[in-house]
Amino acid sequence: MKDLGGLMKQAQAMQQKLQDAQARLAESTVEGTSGGGMVTVVLKGTGELAKVTLDESLIEPGEGEVIADLIVAAHADAKKKLDAKQAQMMQDAAGPMAGLMGGMPGMKF
Known part of the structure; x- marks a missing residue:
């Protein structure tokens, strides 16, 4: 049971890091x-x-x-960069649990 408590603490810390990353992303x-x-x-x-x-x-x-046409293309370029930035920030925030969370519904990495 001791391991479960540690896992829960890691999950809570990761959740806070993900929330912080989302806030930083929203400001970028x-x-x-x-x-x-x-x-x-x-x-x-x-x-x-x-x-x-x-x-x-x-x-x-x-x-x-x-x-x-050029505005649409520029928007697509920026959106691709934003998606990559978001994925990297979430990956960085999840740290060692990224592989575990990547397979869970609703979690994108």
């Missing part, structure tokens, strides 16, 4: 780009779009479709 931002840097978007850690920056050369009549 990631940047995604497309078109060779002509479009840049910034996502908050929550996934919310915070900023879009367009190269002025794009702002010409008839470029609307290109701009829209």
Whole structure:
């Protein structure tokens, strides 16, 4: 039974680390780009779009479709980076229990 108590303490510590990591992630931002840097978007850690920056050369009549495509691509780039950052933070927070928790429903690593 002594081992069970230790395991419970480890689980509680890991839960606190995961909560801390989620809070840090929510406060972070990631940047995604497309078109060779002509479009840049910034996502908050929550996934919310915070900023879009367009190269002025794009702002010409008839470029609307290109701009829209580049914004979507920049967003996809930023989302991929955000997902990777989230996975790494959760992996770091879980520490030695990451392998154990990875197989549990609702836990993504």
